[in-house]
Amino acid sequence: MTLRALHDAARGTLDPVHYDYVAGGAGEERVLADNERAFDRYALLPRVLRGSEDRDTAVDLPGARRAAPVVVAPTAFHRLMHPDGERATARAAAAEGAVLVTGTAATTAVDAVVAAARETAPDPAVWFQLYPHPRREVTEALVRRAEKAGCTALVVTVDSPVFGRHTRDLRNGFTDLPPGYAAENMRDLPGAPPGSLTDILMSPALSWRDFGAIARMTSLPVLVKGVLHPADARLAVEHGAAGVIVSNHGGRQCDAVPAALDCLPAVARAVAGRVPVLLDGGVRRGSDVAVALALGAAAVGVGRPVVWGLAAEGEAGVRAVLATLREEYDHTLALCGGRRNTDLTKDMVVRKGETW
């Protein structure tokens, strides 16, 4: 099944309110649309007569050796999309050799997510995405929970000082999880009675010092997610980030920012190879992966396509999304005369209409 077909199938099965929650973005959804359109503004400029039968698309990422170049970006509430929820996503990612980023807003506790991944592969890479809590002890408890579960890296999301205004959710009145679902990692945290949940809270007062404190709190590598400005990419590295994820949260936060892809080249220049740079937002086909890698990304994240796969067909649907992207990307790499990801270089992408 193509990604488009999985999307259509998901749309057919999901409650329309839940469909809108995933599909939608902030404001007028300009950034949401631009993330995908940005890829249309680029073309690949292949090299010829230098390819190979043996191509290697694996990449070493923090806490993930020889991973697929397509990472499962953190998306909330998988049990709302399919009864098998995050467990299915975890098994699929492990089977496809892709890093799974689970996180604060998962509807399955992180230890169960890692256990599900381990049922499928001996050494899966599961990263934990953290919304830092205004109370330091809550953040620290989440870090310990992720470490204990066996996560191999943390991802601190920094583009959410306040909640995004999701137009469709506001219209639909979708402001809370239905009964029977919860952000399970927020259960039984310090200062709260046993069994109770602590709210996911945003804090506009978080600073690079707080980020540095998280990085020092753990021996796990800590990536920063949601960087668009090259100066912030530099600060991230200075404060101990093990990786920088260029992302505008899939157009769900500020509806006046550039497409994520358009921010990638300047961030890659600022980071200058000191840590890996990842990109998410709008990746929908293997050639999008190739464009992002040529522009300086070590790997890309995919958000919505994975959720569509999950909603449509559970574990098999997520596997289909990851396998399709991997095969399309490998095919594109071959067509561009590449053997490995690093063969895709900046000179091999051009702005459409601007070739010489």
Ligand code: FNR
């Ligand atoms: C997200 N995203 C997200 N990011 C994050 O750091 N923590 C989270 O809990 C969530 N939750 C979430 C839910 C849903 C339904 C979506 C669609 C997205 C953002 C996500 O990690 C990623 O940045 C974008 O989804 C990438 O864009 P695409 O691939 O969806 O275009």
